[in-house]
Amino acid sequence: MYDHQVKTEKLPMGRIHNKAIFEQRGFVNVAHTFPEFKETRAWLELAMARTCENFLAQTTSDGVQREWSGGYHLGVLADAVEISSRMDEFGVPVPEEFRQRIRAMYDYIYGIATPDLGFPMFGDTARPLVEDPDRSTWPLYGALMEATQLFGDPKYATRARLDEDALPPPASHAFPEAGLYALRNGWGQDQIYLALHCSPPAITSHDQPDNGTFELYAYGRWLMPDSGFYTYGRDPVARAWHRQTQVHQTLTLDGQDSQEDAKQLLWHTEPAFDALVVENQSYPNLAHRRTVWFVNKSTDGRGFFVFLDEALGDATGQLDLHFQFAPGELRFDKSSGRATTTFADANVLVLPDAAMLRLAEQSEGWFAWQYGSRRPRPAVRYQHKRAAPVAFLTLVVSYRGEQAPSAAAPLPADFVIGADRVVLSVSVFGDTWEVGRDLEQGKAWALSR
Known part of the structure; x- marks a missing residue:
């Protein structure tokens, strides 16, 4: 000794x-x-x-x-x-x-x-x-x-x-040096919760090349959980599968794994809405800028997310945006890219602006919640019709019950990819919203119209 x-x-x-x-x-x-x-x-x-x-x-x-x-x-x-x-x-x-x-x-x-x-x-x-x-x-x-x-x-x-009488009002949290975020509108099981990861390089290989990815929980269930890691060494092929960028909720170029070189460009939180802008130099000639607005979060049952994904640079190749869902049946329309889960109590709608897509299709998905345990789950990929620079606009809307809400989010014809100032109009739950950001001024907004 x-x-x-x-x-x-x-x-x-x-x-x-x-x-x-x-x-x-x-x-x-x-x-x-x-x-x-x-x-x-x-x-x-x-x-x-x-x-x-x-x-x-x-x-x-x-x-x-x-x-x-x-x-x-x-x-x-x-x-x-x-x-x-x-x-x-x-x-x-x-x-x-x-x-x-x-x-x-x-x-x-x-x-x-x-x-x-x-x-x-x-x-x-x-x-x-x-x-x-x-x-x-x-x-x-x-x-x-x-x-x-x-x-x-x-x-x-x-x-x-969960002593709600003693807890402060529910708050979203940013950990900008780490590149980790939690957007929420409650403390209990009925909250909407989205965690997002866009971090600098880790000190070991226990991270995955998935900057920009997120998980979504709403109304008592996980709707879009991470793929998980499944195993360390006993099944190298399966471990490699779970580590791929393309099996996470983020952007890929030619289906290749991304690198980690992240920064936060904007964080704004208040009781009515959150906004987050992060950027990752995912490939040598391509940066992925992801803007997320959590809109109407203080109104019970009507909060939703707007995702603007900008591929910035001159890299050539196929640009895909990936989303994965909890195990279960998925209703998927290839022509519009519209995807909805089919649970009895709570669900999620993922709706892209179909005008920007060359292809929308389902892909292989697995959900591994602990070491050695996994099950199949649905996943989709949206392929942009052009090479970089391009933008994807997507609504991610959780809702109670089985009836998906009406929703629309067209990208404006005059949209300038990579601009500091962005103004978008989206419609969800029968309401129209203007969402925007101004990186130069460090501002974001979500206004009911």
Whole structure:
């Protein structure tokens, strides 16, 4: 045991990696378990310095572990909390920035957690199918309750227990350094919730090449979940399938995987609507700019999303926009691209501007919610009729019951691809809306007409 301590002291991992924190936790726990070693105090001080440096480097200032994967976020967070506790026991000073980063990681959980208290299934993140109504059995319940115990702040516990009388008004959350977003209009099971991922390169391969992708939940069910990761090593072919860009809700060029080079261009949130603009340099000569408006979100049962996807650059090749749905039957009209799910309680309509399409067709889809478990699910792809630069305009409308609402979203004939200022007119649920953005002024709007 002593020799192992000396080895870790002299030859640490030396990389920005989750395993570097795991290593230091072990180093600390041996010193904690055997305080009779004369080097114990020196080991603890060394571990604190190393852990703090590595921990701050592998997490963003807005509190997200840089693998963009929920399980690794929780693992690194748990180790940091344990190390901090051990230091407190021995009277070893813990830097304030270390404690604040721990709190920021809990704040990320508070803001990003799904309606069933899981993480969005980005990268190598699993999310069990919640069937037990007991919230204490849900994935992130324990982490939220722990945060209240650590910081004496009841907000985390109220989120865990869904104490709606004590919770603040529902708020969307942006984590711009991490490129992760949660757009919502409630806290409970009946909310509309959309999580979006558009991140810089991760520190390991636990992320997937899917910048711009999203998941959608509404009215008590997942309607457009992520494809998941399915497996690590036991089925390399299936793992490679789940990692493809084209099996995520984003844009591809010639069906090839995209690269990760993302930035946030605009974030606006208020009670009535949200707007988000992100951009990813997906290919050497092609950037994907995605604008999302969450419109009318404060009116029960009538909130919806407008997606404007601009392919900017001079790359030649086939441009496709992909969408995937929850397992179940899909009604799909190839001529219009209109797609609707067919559940009894809640559904989603995906409607593109058909005038811009050369082809709309169904494609292979799989949904893997945990390691080794997956099932088929419907997916569609929309192929643009021109090469870049082009734009796709798509409505994503969740609704209660089986009757899809009326909807239309034509791209204006004078639309300028890549312009800072955009003004669009869309009609949903019998109402007409003007949605817009102005990147130069940092503004966005959604106005009922």
